[in-house]
Amino acid sequence: MQKKLIIFIVALFILSSAYLLSVGSKFETLNFGKNWWSIYFVSPKDNSLNFVIENHSGKTNFHYVILIDKERIKEADENIRKDGLLEFSSRNFQELNSRNLENKKITIEVSTGDEKKEIYKNF
Amino acid sequence: MLNIIQNQILFFLAVGFLMFLPGFCLLLAVFRKSAALSTLERFIISFGLSIIVVDFILFTYSKLNIGITRISIILGVLFFSAVCFSIYKFLGHGVSNWTLRVQNEPEDKLFSFSKNQFILILLLLFLTIFIKTAYLSTAIAPTATDFGHHLYWAKTIAETHQLTSYEGMPDFIIGEHTMFASINILTGLNFLTGWPVVVLFLINLLGILTVFILTLRIFKNKLIAILTLLFLGVLFAVASPQAKYVSGGVMGNIFGNFLMPLAFYFYYRTFEFLNSKNQYPPLLLGEDVASSRQERALIKNSKTFLSLAVFTTFGLFYTHHLTSFIFLFIFLLLIPLFLIVNYKDVEVVLKKSAKIIFSPQVLGIFVLGLIFFFFVFTPTYVNTKAVDTAVGAATKSTRVGLTITNIKQTVGEPRLALGFLGFLLLILTFRRKNFGYALLASWTFMLFIMSSFPNLLFVDLPSSRIGNYLSYPLAILSAFAFYTVFRPESYETLWGKKLCEKPYVMDKLLKSAFLILLAFVLVTGLNDSAQAFKKQAELTQLNQTFDVSKYLADNTNANDQILKDHNYITADSWMKLFFMRGYKYPQSRGFFSRYEAQGSRSGEICTLVMISSPGSDEAKQCFSDTKTDFLVINPMYDAPQFQKLPEFNQVYMSNDIAVYYRK
Numbered sequence: 097m098q099k100k101l102i103i104f105i106v107a108l109f110i111l112s113s114a115y116l117l118s119v120g121s122k123f124e125t126l127n128f129g130k131n132w133w134s135i136y137f138v139s140p141k142d143n144s145l146n147f148v149i150e151n152h153s154g155k156t157n158f159h160y161v162i163l164i165d166k167e168r169i170k171e172a173d174e175n176i177r178k179d180g181l182l183e184f185s186s187r188n189f190q191e192l193n194s195r196n197l198e199n200k201k202i203t204i205e206v207s208t209g210d211e212k213k214e215i216y217k218n219f
Numbered sequence: 220m221l222n223i224i225q226n227q228i229l230f231f232l233a234v235g236f237l238m239f240l241p242g243f244c245l246l247l248a249v250f251r252k253s254a255a256l257s258t259l260e261r262f263i264i265s266f267g268l269s270i271i272v273v274d275f276i277l278f279t280y281s282k283l284n285i286g287i288t289r290i291s292i293i294l295g296v297l298f299f300s301a302v303c304f305s306i307y308k309f310l311g312h313g314v315s316n317w318t319l320r321v322q323n324e325p326e327d328k329l330f331s332f333s334k335n336q337f338i339l340i341l342l343l344l345f346l347t348i349f350i351k352t353a354y355l356s357t358a359i360a361p362t363a364t365d366f367g368h369h370l371y372w373a374k375t376i377a378e379t380h381q382l383t384s385y386e387g388m389p390d391f392i393i394g395e396h397t398m399f400a401s402i403n404i405l406t407g408l409n410f411l412t413g414w415p416v417v418v419l420f421l422i423n424l425l426g427i428l429t430v431f432i433l434t435l436r437i438f439k440n441k442l443i444a445i446l447t448l449l450f451l452g453v454l455f456a457v458a459s460p461q462a463k464y465v466s467g468g469v470m471g472n473i474f475g476n477f478l479m480p481l482a483f484y485f486y487y488r489t490f491e492f493l494n495s496k497n498q499y500p501p502l503l504l505g506e507d508v509a510s511s512r513q514e515r516a517l518i519k520n521s522k523t524f525l526s527l528a529v530f531t532t533f534g535l536f537y538t539h540h541l542t543s544f545i546f547l548f549i550f551l552l553l554i555p556l557f558l559i560v561n562y563k564d565v566e567v568v569l570k571k572s573a574k575i576i577f578s579p580q581v582l583g584i585f586v587l588g589l590i591f592f593f594f595v596f597t598p599t600y601v602n603t604k605a606v607d608t609a610v611g612a613a614t615k616s617t618r619v620g621l622t623i624t625n626i627k628q629t630v631g632e633p634r635l636a637l638g639f640l641g642f643l644l645l646i647l648t649f650r651r652k653n654f655g656y657a658l659l660a661s662w663t664f665m666l667f668i669m670s671s672f673p674n675l676l677f678v679d680l681p682s683s684r685i686g687n688y689l690s691y692p693l694a695i696l697s698a699f700a701f702y703t704v705f706r707p708e709s710y711e712t713l714w715g716k717k718l719c720e721k722p723y724v725m726d727k728l729l730k731s732a733f734l735i736l737l738a739f740v741l742v743t744g745l746n747d748s749a750q751a752f753k754k755q756a757e758l759t760q761l762n763q764t765f766d767v768s769k770y771l772a773d774n775t776n777a778n779d780q781i782l783k784d785h786n787y788i789t790a791d792s793w794m795k796l797f798f799m800r801g802y803k804y805p806q807s808r809g810f811f812s813r814y815e816a817q818g819s820r821s822g823e824i825c826t827l828v829m830i831s832s833p834g835s836d837e838a839k840q841c842f843s844d845t846k847t848d849f850l851v852i853n854p855m856y857d858a859p860q861f862q863k864l865p866e867f868n869q870v871y872m873s874n875d876i877a878v879y880y881r882k
Contacts, residue, residue: 098258112352113417120359120413134873140880217868
């Protein structure tokens with residue numbers, strides 16, 4: 097009887113643990129709770145303006161604007177699939193390369209639907 | 220999918236290898252073929268002993284400067300288990316058939332349940348595991364602050380391959396982290412994947428099962444033991460210190476609530492022979508049995524049990540300071556209480572106890588434990604400052620004691636009421652030679668005094684933390700009360716004779732009362748668990764915290780100083796596991812109340828002002844002093860003060876996290 101009891105305890109524990117571990121396994125890949133998106137500079141510490149839009153939401157159409165202080169120098173639409181990311185290199189933005197950015201604030205504004213986020217660097 | 224299955228198999232193998240094998244082999248070695256323990260007891264106890272054995276193996280490695288690696292852990296556990304198994308195999312014939320027979324008879328009766336009892340045990344265990352699993356499945360996400368702190372240390376041990384000194388902090392104890400580090404080293408499983416919760420869940424269940432076998436031994440009554448499973452396992456299965464502490468990573472309490480009852484179990488078994496009138500020939504009634512084989516066998520077992528009790532006590536002291544502190548206080552009451560109630564036989568009790576206490580095996584384990592404690596690996600909390608912190612007049616309002624209402628909220632109304640009744644019944648029916656009665660009385664009474672009137676004992680610790688321990692003895696006493704009240708024949712033991720001949724009306728009244736009380740107990744106990752399911756894990760915020768942690772870990776180095784906010788960022792304490800640059804890295808803005816005059820951070824204003832008012836002169840001085848250059852905040856609450864300052868770049872932005880870089 098005691099052996100049956102031990103087998104029952106072990107079996108029940110293994111079953112419940114297997115379930116819990118399968119629930120917990122999703123946290124390893126950071127592949128869960130997806131309903132958000134982010135923007136960030138690829139190199140936060142230097143003057144590089146390369147940036148990334150990372151999408152973990154259901155929205156796929158993104159609009160970005162690059163501003164020097166309050167002047168819009170570039171804007172475009174991009175389609176980024178769910179769980180995808182898109183890196184933008186500042187080398188592709190002629191306006192940024194040709195201007196003197198001393199004492200300027202470079203802002204990247206990204207919007208999708210009603211949501212808008214921005215990142216910036218002060219030169 | 221295949222990877223998940225493979226990881227799970229690996230995990231279960233590691234748990235079996237580390238948490239069961241060494242303890243099981245140790246029991247084989249010390250009890251050999253003796254039947255002093257039932258199969259169920261061997262199974263439960265093996266886990267507790269394994270945890271402690273693995274601790275001591277790692278302490279030995281630390282002293283010998285042997286790296287804690289996959290190979291060294293496997294070899295250490297295998298070597299220990301092989302030695303124990305060899306002792307069992309080659310010296311296992313030392314126990315006589317007579318001893319086996321004497322010991323087997325009562326064990327067989329005590330642990331053989333009727334069909335209905337067996338079904339009831341299965342049902343209660345199923346409910347216990349089911350309710351906890353259902354709750355944990357919604358709370359397994361790695362968000363709890365304590366868990367993040369603890370697993371940082373476990374990961375430190377796993378990555379550095381040596382035990383940590385906790386940067387001098389006395390709040391952490393090595394035994395809380397060795398098992399997690401060992402499992403990680405053996406399996407390579409990521410700390411974020413929920414397996415630490417499963418390990419704590421297992422230890423929590425083992426604590427409940429330990430209380431079950433302890434109750435069965437003390438009362439020699441299966442129904443009381445089964446009822447204990449109801450009051451401790453099923454009812455309030457989620458409330459602290461049960462599943463909530465498991466998901467919250469309150470490791471010390473979970474370990475403590477397993478190791479302390481286990482130590483009590485061994486101490487009880489040590490002195491069980493004093494209460495052996497019903498099982499064995501009496502030893503305290505003046506009969507000259509000193510030279511009998513019976514007594515020799517019992518005394519031998521008692522010595523073994525006391526050795527294991529001392530071993531477990533050292534294990535407890537290596538695992539959790541608060542539980543150890545409570546354990547000491549309970550013991551300080553238990554010993555004089557037991558001697559006082561047995562004052563008529565005190566000479567015999569002391570004489571027989573001395574024979575056990577001053578035996579080579581008990582003294583050997585005690586001395587070995589002391590050598591380890593003071594010369595091989597000393598826990599960080601062993602210093603005078605820690606004693607000053609825990610002893611003295613209450614320094615905070617949370618340490619002045621709990622009211623009855625507080626205790627009711629902590630342990631649950633039915634458990635408090637029935638537990639109190641059980642305590643009174645225990646006193647009324649006190650069996651002075653039963654060490655278990657004195658143990659239960661001391662366990663309950665001391666916890667009650669420590670949590671409700673700490674000033675009487677000069678205890679300066681959070682009262683609610685101590686109050687949580689009350690649920691364990693109160694669950695046993697509730698079961699005892701429930702059984703005593705609703706088993707009319709047990710009135711005999713109460714008053715010495717039957718109160719009535721159980722007429723029809725009395726019988727009906729009793730049954731009605733039983734049903735009403737049972738319904739109240741079940742509804743209250745299960746409703747408490749149901750309430751806990753309302754809270755859902757904040758997975759979206761959690762994902763962002765981990766994402767930004769990875770971003771910062773990739774784009775910063777140890778020269779960068781990061782300050783994050785604890786108030787509005789989910790699972791922020793887990794960020795340090797991505798950096799592994801020290802326990803206090805990244806810095807943290809704590810709860811605002813902690814910066815007030817009486818708060819723990821009252822003298823540490825920088826982490827507050829660098830986020831709350833980054834443009835102030837005070838903050839500028841702090842930035843200069845601490846070299847802080849990255850700040851991680853929730854933009855809903857703290858972005859505006861940074862956005863107007865030109866020295867800050869906003870370099871990362873998601874729904875709930877923003878990162879600022881100070882140039």
